[in-house]
Amino acid sequence: MTRCCNKTPIPAGGKARTCVRSVPMKIETQCLYAGYTPGNGQPQTLPIYQSTTFKYESTEQVSKLFDLQEAGFFYTRLGNPTVDAVEQKIATLEGGVGALCTASGQAANMLAVLNIASAGDHIVSSSNIYGGTLNLFAVTLKKLGIDVTFVDPEAQADEIQAAFRPNTRAMFGETIANPSIAVLDIEKFAAIAHTNGVPLIVDNTFATPVLCRPFEFGADIVTHSTTKYMDGHALQMGGVVVDSGNFDWTNGRFPEFTEPDESYHGTVYTRDFGNMAYIAKARVQLMRDMGVCQTPFGAFLINQGLETLPLRIERHSQNANTVAHWLARHDKVESVSYPTLENSPYRELAAKYLPKGCSGVISFVLKGGREAGARFIDSLKMASLLVHVADIRTCVLHPASSTHRQLNDEQLASAGISPGMVRLSVGIENIDDILADLDQALANA
Numbered sequence: 001m002t003r004c005c006n007k008t009p010i011p012a013g014g015k016a017r018t019c020v021r022s023v024p025m026k027i028e029t030q031c032l033y034a035g036y037t038p039g040n041g042q043p044q045t046l047p048i049y050q051s052t053t054f055k056y057e058s059t060e061q062v063s064k065l066f067d068l069q070e071a072g073f074f075y076t077r078l079g080n081p082t083v084d085a086v087e088q089k090i091a092t093l094e095g096g097v098g099a100l101c102t103a104s105g106q107a108a109n110m111l112a113v114l115n116i117a118s119a120g121d122h123i124v125s126s127s128n129i130y131g132g133t134l135n136l137f138a139v140t141l142k143k144l145g146i147d148v149t150f151v152d153p154e155a156q157a158d159e160i161q162a163a164f165r166p167n168t169r170a171m172f173g174e175t176i177a178n179p180s181i182a183v184l185d186i187e188k189f190a191a192i193a194h195t196n197g198v199p200l201i202v203d204n205t206f207a208t209p210v211l212c213r214p215f216e217f218g219a220d221i222v223t224h225s226t227t228k229y230m231d232g233h234a235l236q237m238g239g240v241v242v243d244s245g246n247f248d249w250t251n252g253r254f255p256e257f258t259e260p261d262e263s264y265h266g267t268v269y270t271r272d273f274g275n276m277a278y279i280a281k282a283r284v285q286l287m288r289d290m291g292v293c294q295t296p297f298g299a300f301l302i303n304q305g306l307e308t309l310p311l312r313i314e315r316h317s318q319n320a321n322t323v324a325h326w327l328a329r330h331d332k333v334e335s336v337s338y339p340t341l342e343n344s345p346y347r348e349l350a351a352k353y354l355p356k357g358c359s360g361v362i363s364f365v366l367k368g369g370r371e372a373g374a375r376f377i378d379s380l381k382m383a384s385l386l387v388h389v390a391d392i393r394t395c396v397l398h399p400a401s402s403t404h405r406q407l408n409d410e411q412l413a414s415a416g417i418s419p420g421m422v423r424l425s426v427g428i429e430n431i432d433d434i435l436a437d438l439d440q441a442l443a444n445a
């Protein structure tokens with residue numbers, strides 16, 4: 001059994017900084033051991049290095065750290081041993097070469113795109129994505145001069161192809177879309193992206209690497225809101241960007257990777273960092289400048305969540321599958337969206353990409369529309385109404401009046417949301433208690 005070893009100095013922002021050793025263990029075991037291996041007499045659990053900075057004895061060494069010529073932590077914004085261990089663990093779980101933890105999922109998606117695209121560039125995104133990401137792309141990136149074309153992910157490849165332009169720099173989608181629970185055809189998206197010489201970024205938040213590893217289907221970059229299942233206990237905001245190490249940044253479309261970065265003394269990312277060029281650049285350039293870093297204590301909490309992720313996601317998926325079938329038979333329910341349902345348009349895609357389960361998130365529409373949805377939510381006794389999803393406790397939300405309230409009806413429709421849709425995040429409670437709560441609330445809906 002090989003494990004990641006943290007005895008080798010782990011350089012923050014240095015050339016070997018994002019190296020992740022391959023760990024030939026099953027994912028359940030990786031969740032426990034990857035990223036941190038205590039030496040003789042060291043703490044069994046991941047220590048919290050609660051320090052903003054790290055002491056050195058020579059100015060020459062500090063200069064080398066700043067020039068990325070030597071390995072070592074020097075400032076927590078750029079790297080910290082606790083955060084580093086979690087980055088190594090998540091990179092291992094996804095099968096990538098390196099990862100960068102961020103302050104939130106929003107920050108992860110922002111950095112994932114800004115690391116590739118700048119003013120004058122363009123990206124193509126699935127329209128069926130989380131409302132916060134949609135706003136980031138449609139409003140904030142637009143203000144920064146990055147144009148986004150949203151495509152229907154179900155469209156034929158030639159229709160999607162038509163959205164590409166000479167200045168397109170990336171393609172984006174979510175493995176399981178929030179909140180419509182649509183499953184992305186990752187291989188189709190990857191093929192289209194690669195035909196156009198650009199990487200595919202996949203937000204794998206709902207699936208987690210336990211249920212789907214998008215790199216195995218051709219994705220180049222994976223992002224997560226670790227706030228969701230990775231933490232899983234509603235404790236800590238966070239995000240992560242993971243690099244597969246597979247994309248060829250020297251194909252002529254990405255001069256920022258192949259030409260000297262004057263803000264780093266002429267570093268050429270592809271030359272100096274090889275297949276870790278993307279994640280190294282994200283850290284030393286964007287994290288340096290934007291500062292959206294994870295904290296050591298935050299990383300510790302995320303690590304706690306990661307240790308039990310496989311057990312939790314299995315139970316979430318089992319419970320959600322039962323609830324989805326139960327709701328589908330209920331006479332007050334108009335429609336239910338969950339990929340394992342017999343009438344789900346995503347059944348085949350789920351069988352291919354999510355054979356172990358489809359996570360705990362379900363969306364459904366009540367026959368009484370928006371008003372019935374509100375009555376149902378207000379009548380729940382155990383499940384909580386809150387702006388969150390993917391928690392161990394069952395929770396609900398009405399997307400049209402909360403997470404997606406900035407969207408107009410047309411945008412709502414293209415994000416797969418009807419005004420009466422309820423998003424139910426099924427927890428890990430006993431299934432009988434979940435069904436009993438839903439049953440009494442539906443009686444009032």
Ligand code: PLP
Binds near residue numbers: 203227
């Ligand atoms: N991506 C997905 C799929 C999400 O569901 C969310 C939040 O719900 C985000 C990104 C943003 O993550 P955060 O809330 O951690 O900023």
